[in-house]
Amino acid sequence: MSRLDSVIRRLCAQRDCLNAAVSAAPEGAFLEIGLGNGRTYNHLREIAPDREIWVIDRAMNAHPASAPPDALFLCGEADEMMTTLHERIGRTIALAHYDLGVGIPEHDTPLRARLAPLLRQLMTDKALLVANARFDLFDTIPTPETVPTDRYFMHRVEG
Numbered sequence: 001m002s003r004l005d006s007v008i009r010r011l012c013a014q015r016d017c018l019n020a021a022v023s024a025a026p027e028g029a030f031l032e033i034g035l036g037n038g039r040t041y042n043h044l045r046e047i048a049p050d051r052e053i054w055v056i057d058r059a060m061n062a063h064p065a066s067a068p069p070d071a072l073f074l075c076g077e078a079d080e081m082m083t084t085l086h087e088r089i090g091r092t093i094a095l096a097h098y099d100l101g102v103g104i105p106e107h108d109t110p111l112r113a114r115l116a117p118l119l120r121q122l123m124t125d126k127a128l129l130v131a132n133a134r135f136d137l138f139d140t141i142p143t144p145e146t147v148p149t150d151r152y153f154m155h156r157v158e159g
């Protein structure tokens with residue numbers, strides 16, 4: 001598969017999982033972890049205009065059309081920012097999208113393991129986590145049929 005095809009597959013998987021998760025999310029706010037250029041944040045804002053969407057990134061590099069309001073942007077390291085967010089809003093996140101990582105398992109797996117409990121404490125019962133990799137701490141749920149196996153992941157919080 002060409003790299004172009006691979007990117008297209010990843011972006012379609014992201015979009016299809018986010019669309020499915022928005023339809024199934026319980027009451028509550030959303031959280032985007034990894035703003036980057038702002039593509040997925042912009043999509044979430046478009047398909048869920050009534051939800052408050054918190055955003056975490058260590059830097060602001062989003063396209064101006066995809067920048068979150070200052071009041072909802074937590075600029076810093078994800079672990080510190082999740083702790084800060086928990087102090088502010090408690091356990092009220094209904095949908096989180098996790099898009100951190102560099103594609104190297106030696107880096108990404110320990111990062112997810114470190115962040116998972118911090119993320120867990122933010123998420124309400126039945127909240128959904130859409131992620132670029134599997135989180136062992138959460139139960140996975142099936143992704144839409146259009147998403148190739150293990151290309152993108154959906155999880156649900158129980159309890």
Ligand SMILES: C[S@@+](CC[C@H](N)C(=O)[O-])C[C@H]1O[C@@H](n2cnc3c(N)ncnc32)[C@H](O)[C@@H]1O
Pocket residue numbers: 033034035036037038039040041056057058059061076077078079099100101
């Ligand atoms: C792949 S990009 C996100 C792409 C974005 N979801 C989009 O669709 O445009 C990953 C982002 O995560 C941020 N990031 C990576 N590791 C981080 C960490 N430990 N804490 C906070 N931000 C981090 C980077 O600054 C980068 O902007």
